[in-house]
Amino acid sequence: MTSPNPTLDATSDHGQTEDQPMGGNAAEHLWLHFSRMAGYATKPVPVIERGEGAYIWDTNGKKYLDALSGLFVVQAGHGREELAEVMAAQARKLAFFPIWSYAHPTAIELADRLAAEAPGDLNKVFFSTGGAEAVETAWKVAKQYYKLIGKPGKHKVISRAIAYHGTTQGALSITGVPPFKTPFEPLVPGSHRVPNTNFYRAPQHVGHDEKEFGRWAADRIEEAILAEGPDSVAAVFVEPVQNAGGCFVPPPGYFERVREICDTYDVLLVSDEVICAYGRLGTMFGAQKYGYQPDIITSAKGLTSGYSPLGAAIISDRVFEPFNSGNTTFPHGYTFGGHPVSCAVALANLDLFEREDLLGNVQRNENALRQTLEKLYDLPIVGDVRGDGYFYGIELVKDKNSKERFTREESERILRGYISGALYDNGLYCRTDDRGDTVVQVAPMLTSDQAIFDEMEQKLRFVLEKAWTLI
Numbered sequence: 001m002t003s004p005n006p007t008l009d010a011t012s013d014h015g016q017t018e019d020q021p022m023g024g025n026a027a028e029h030l031w032l033h034f035s036r037m038a039g040y041a042t043k044p045v046p047v048i049e050r051g052e053g054a055y056i057w058d059t060n061g062k063k064y065l066d067a068l069s070g071l072f073v074v075q076a077g078h079g080r081e082e083l084a085e086v087m088a089a090q091a092r093k094l095a096f097f098p099i100w101s102y103a104h105p106t107a108i109e110l111a112d113r114l115a116a117e118a119p120g121d122l123n124k125v126f127f128s129t130g131g132a133e134a135v136e137t138a139w140k141v142a143k144q145y146y147k148l149i150g151k152p153g154k155h156k157v158i159s160r161a162i163a164y165h166g167t168t169q170g171a172l173s174i175t176g177v178p179p180f181k182t183p184f185e186p187l188v189p190g191s192h193r194v195p196n197t198n199f200y201r202a203p204q205h206v207g208h209d210e211k212e213f214g215r216w217a218a219d220r221i222e223e224a225i226l227a228e229g230p231d232s233v234a235a236v237f238v239e240p241v242q243n244a245g246g247c248f249v250p251p252p253g254y255f256e257r258v259r260e261i262c263d264t265y266d267v268l269l270v271s272d273e274v275i276c277a278y279g280r281l282g283t284m285f286g287a288q289k290y291g292y293q294p295d296i297i298t299s300a301k302g303l304t305s306g307y308s309p310l311g312a313a314i315i316s317d318r319v320f321e322p323f324n325s326g327n328t329t330f331p332h333g334y335t336f337g338g339h340p341v342s343c344a345v346a347l348a349n350l351d352l353f354e355r356e357d358l359l360g361n362v363q364r365n366e367n368a369l370r371q372t373l374e375k376l377y378d379l380p381i382v383g384d385v386r387g388d389g390y391f392y393g394i395e396l397v398k399d400k401n402s403k404e405r406f407t408r409e410e411s412e413r414i415l416r417g418y419i420s421g422a423l424y425d426n427g428l429y430c431r432t433d434d435r436g437d438t439v440v441q442v443a444p445m446l447t448s449d450q451a452i453f454d455e456m457e458q459k460l461r462f463v464l465e466k467a468w469t470l471i
């Protein structure tokens with residue numbers, strides 16, 4: 001029997017849990033996100049009740065390595081007493097006040113701190129409660145910005161195939177995963193897809209050289225802007241490392257060219273760093289890792305290490321400037337955006353980053369993580385190991401030489417029918433995903449060291465070896 005699937009993925013199913021009567025009737029009233037709810041009629045929901053450091057425990061007391069940091073969130077690890085204390089103290093002092101025409105000290109201090117950390121002139125911080133709201137904010141800022149500077153036709157967005165930018169209708173419109181979109185069409189008009197930076201699946205004519213591939217992929221953005229009409233395009237949304245599809249890193253020169261294209265056609269470059277900010281790649285922001293200057297960064301997740309919800313769009317002086325004149329207002333906001341408790345814990349989280357040198361830890365160990373995961377190349381099912389920092393995808397293939405993919409039916413049977421449940425059974429919480437090709441993803445906590453990498457590798461090896469025999 002396989003155990004519950006930890007994928008948190010729209011297309012994932014959960015395994016049988018006869019030996020683990022977790023969850024009971026948890027699904028009777030609780031509507032799980034991105035889940036096939038009918039499946040829970042016959043199998044219980046996995047219920048995680050406790051976390052400490054890099055580990056989590058279910059309601060049966062079984063321990064798992066959390067190799068996904070919750071959902072690319074828990075940078076500093078579970079169970080940090082000091083973060084809980086800061087939240088309690090802030091709740092006692094001022095549990096809630098909005099930042100609609102008022103301010104409170106923790107929002108002011110956090111905005112100052114993010115502005116100081118963010119690259120270049122990204123100096124204005126607009127808080128939200130999560131990533132999709134930050135993405136919505138960025139698109140709306142871009143649209144209004146162009147109206148304010150006398151280019152009212154510029155409203156469209158270019159984004160990349162298979163990229164995930166959130167589920168609210170604007171963010172979903174920017175998202176490039178068709179099955180997540182079709183049930184909700186028509187979505188917000190004016191968003192267009194270009195190829196992503198999946199070098200493993202690069203078109204043949206540029207597949208031999210990363211730099212050439214990068215140039216080709218970036219030039220598709222220019223092509224899209226010209227096809228749509230530069231007077232109609234407001235922004236390009238890209239992640240530093242694209243999550244969906246399995247950690248597509250930018251080829252050398254890619255972002256340099258994207259920046260050049262955005263400058264040529266007066267289009268804003270939005271770096272969606274909901275996953276890649278706050279240390280995931282060993283830098284505070286992903287753009288710093290690859291040396292490019294965005295006009296807006298969208299972020300969330302790791303900002304508080306998940307202790308409380310918070311998102312932030314960080315906007316350049318140039319883009320903010322027209323909003324700072326006369327009676328101009330940005331008519332946009334969220335009741336819980338910049339929540340005092342969330343801002344307090346974000347500040348404490350960033351203090352902890354400094355005190356424990358978490359960025360340094362990622363920088364010192366990222367090669368070790370890569371080398372440890374690359375050991376899996378000796379397995380016939382492992383086609384590609386890719387990623388950066390503490391953020392990796394392992395693509396599974398039917399034939400290593402030809403890079404033949406699994407069919408939908410095979411992916412359903414092997415990935416969802418076996419691998420995800422077996423990983424969980426073996427005490428590894430990570431992510432299996434076939435929104436694009438079939439991948440397993442890991443994103444360990446920023447505190448992780450070789451011992452954690454080895455545990456991940458061994459558990460992955462055990463399950464992937466067995467999976468190969470089931471093909």
Ligand SMILES: Cc1ncc(COP(=O)(O)O)c(C=O)c1O
Nearest residue numbers: 130131132164165166272274275
């Ligand atoms: C790149 C990116 N943008 C936006 C989002 C949406 O964030 P949220 O789920 O906090 O709304 C996500 C979520 O995973 C993401 O990975």
